[in-house]
Amino acid sequence: MTVELGMPQRRTTDPLGRDPRAADRPAGLAGLVDRYGRVATDMRLSLTDKCNLRCSYCMPADGLPWLAKDAVLSAEEIVRIVGIGVHRLGVRELRLTGGEPLVRADLVEIIAALRAAHPHLPIALTTNAVGLDAKAAALSGAGLTRINISLDTLHPETFAKLARRPFLDRVLAGIEAADAAGLGPIKVNSVLMRGINDADAPALLAWCLERGYELRFIEQMPLDADHGWTRQGMVTAAEVRAILSERFRLAPDPRARDGAPAERFEVRRKDDDAALGTVGIIASVTEPFCSDCKRTRITAEGKVMSCLFSHEEVDLRALLRSGASDEDVAQRWQEAMWLKPRAHGMDHTGLGADGFTQPDRSMSAIGG
Numbered sequence: 134m135t136v137e138l139g140m141p142q143r144r145t146t147d148p149l150g151r152d153p154r155a156a157d158r159p160a161g162l163a164g165l166v167d168r169y170g171r172v173a174t175d176m177r178l179s180l181t182d183k184c185n186l187r188c189s190y191c192m193p194a195d196g197l198p199w200l201a202k203d204a205v206l207s208a209e210e211i212v213r214i215v216g217i218g219v220h221r222l223g224v225r226e227l228r229l230t231g232g233e234p235l236v237r238a239d240l241v242e243i244i245a246a247l248r249a250a251h252p253h254l255p256i257a258l259t260t261n262a263v264g265l266d267a268k269a270a271a272l273s274g275a276g277l278t279r280i281n282i283s284l285d286t287l288h289p290e291t292f293a294k295l296a297r298r299p300f301l302d303r304v305l306a307g308i309e310a311a312d313a314a315g316l317g318p319i320k321v322n323s324v325l326m327r328g329i330n331d332a333d334a335p336a337l338l339a340w341c342l343e344r345g346y347e348l349r350f351i352e353q354m355p356l357d358a359d360h361g362w363t364r365q366g367m368v369t370a371a372e373v374r375a376i377l378s379e380r381f382r383l384a385p386d387p388r389a390r391d392g393a394p395a396e397r398f399e400v401r402r403k404d405d406d407a408a409l410g411t412v413g414i415i416a417s418v419t420e421p422f423c424s425d426c427k428r429t430r431i432t433a434e435g436k437v438m439s440c441l442f443s444h445e446e447v448d449l450r451a452l453l454r455s456g457a458s459d460e461d462v463a464q465r466w467q468e469a470m471w472l473k474p475r476a477h478g479m480d481h482t483g484l485g486a487d488g489f490t491q492p493d494r495s496m497s498a499i500g501g
């Protein structure tokens with residue numbers, strides 16, 4: 134069997150697809166453990182590579198060549214692969230992402246089927262919320278647990294510039310509908326771009342705090358399809374804290390982080406120190422959290438990416454479609470995770486630094 138790998142190499146393995154480099158994985162070791170002792174229990178599954186926005190930090194203006202329909206995992210394959218993760222490999226939480234998961238016509242059916250198979254599994258969705266106003270109630274009814282929504286600005290012109298689509302009103306309607314449908318706690322994801330929306334950060338935080346949403350500012354990572362990212366151009370976590378501190382007082386949140394990308398802060402009013410809520414900062418570049426990583430990713434076409442920045446992908450779809458048993462699929466997934474890089478796709482942290490190569494795929498094609 135030929136195993137498709139990302140750049141820079143292709144690799145062929147034996148008929149069962151065993152990877153010789155994972156030969157040192159102790160026999161009988163349960164779960165998605167890697168060589169550095171991390172255990173992946175958080176599964177992130179991309180439902181599609183397609184999207185209806187063109188955020189400049191993710192997609193090119195003209196979009197990307199979309200995968201063919203039959204290249205993407207079907208609803209049945211998704212249910213099977215999640216079942217293997219949960220029942221055989223210790224997956225404890227699931228996040229559905231993309232691309233834009235809402236463009237998938239069978240999203241509600243997928244969630245209903247996953248919920249029927251796993252009554253107690255936390256199932257979250259990361260979405261841009263375009264069209265969510267019409268679907269939030271159905272998603273909640275189907276069993277979706279909670280939702281994270283991307284929103285970079287409250288200014289229509291800035292939104293249209295960043296997302297290259299004039300859809301701010303639709304996103305705001307989607308957020309409101311998600312809240313009304315009980316899909317909280319709602320988390321809002323915001324990527325700050327220097328000179329474009331960084332000055333909007335305090336106003337966006339005030340807006341989220343008023344509504345009880347948890348805003349998280351995300352450092353831009355080198356995962357844009359245009360390969361235009363530079364370390365100097367990126368707005369850092371330290372800058373975000375400085376911008377927010379002009380209007381609020383931030384104090385470390387005492388709750389345990391538990392491997393989450395976001396470091397949380399309590400937000401207090403400056404004059405009377407009144408508690409207003411929480412803000413998160415996801416500092417993948419300047420304050421990486423790889424040593425506690427518990428994530429395993431499956432792309433829309435069924436490939437394991439052990440790390441967001443992996444240059445290797447292990448094809449589970451081919452196995453699923455070749456009549457392989459759940460045990461074989463689980464074993465390949467375990468081998469892929471055993472070989473997970475230590476950090477940022479390498480053996481050390483350093484996005485944009487020496488030794489780092491940006492993956493060919495954009496965030497939208499990996500599944501953010």
Ligand SMILES: Nc1nc2c(ncn2[C@@H]2O[C@H](COP(=O)(O)OP(=O)(O)OP(=O)(O)O)[C@@H](O)[C@H]2O)c(=O)[nH]1
Nearest residue numbers: 228259281320322351393394395415417428441501
């Ligand atoms: N470097 C890195 N960044 C990640 C990883 N997972 C998520 N992120 C970043 O965190 C952002 C927010 O991710 P979400 O999809 O909202 O999920 P989350 O923050 O893990 O989810 P919660 O459990 O709701 O806090 C993503 O857009 C990425 O920028 C990861 O494994 N590595």
Ligand SMILES: C[S@@+](CC[C@H](N)C(=O)[O-])C[C@H]1O[C@@H](n2cnc3c(N)ncnc32)[C@H](O)[C@@H]1O
Nearest residue numbers: 191231232233259260261283322353354496501
């Ligand atoms: C790839 S999107 C997929 C889900 C959905 N389309 C959305 O935007 O929420 C998931 C998350 O990735 C984030 N993202 C995309 N490109 C990024 C980049 N280059 N650096 C950091 N985060 C990025 C987005 O802000 C979004 O919150």
Ligand code: SF4
Nearest residue numbers: 184188191232261497
């Ligand atoms: S960040 Fe999400 S909404 Fe924006 S282009 Fe990427 S996949 Fe689409």
Ligand code: SF4
Nearest residue numbers: 423426440441476477
């Ligand atoms: S860069 Fe890779 S190792 Fe680091 S947190 Fe993200 S997925 Fe985990």
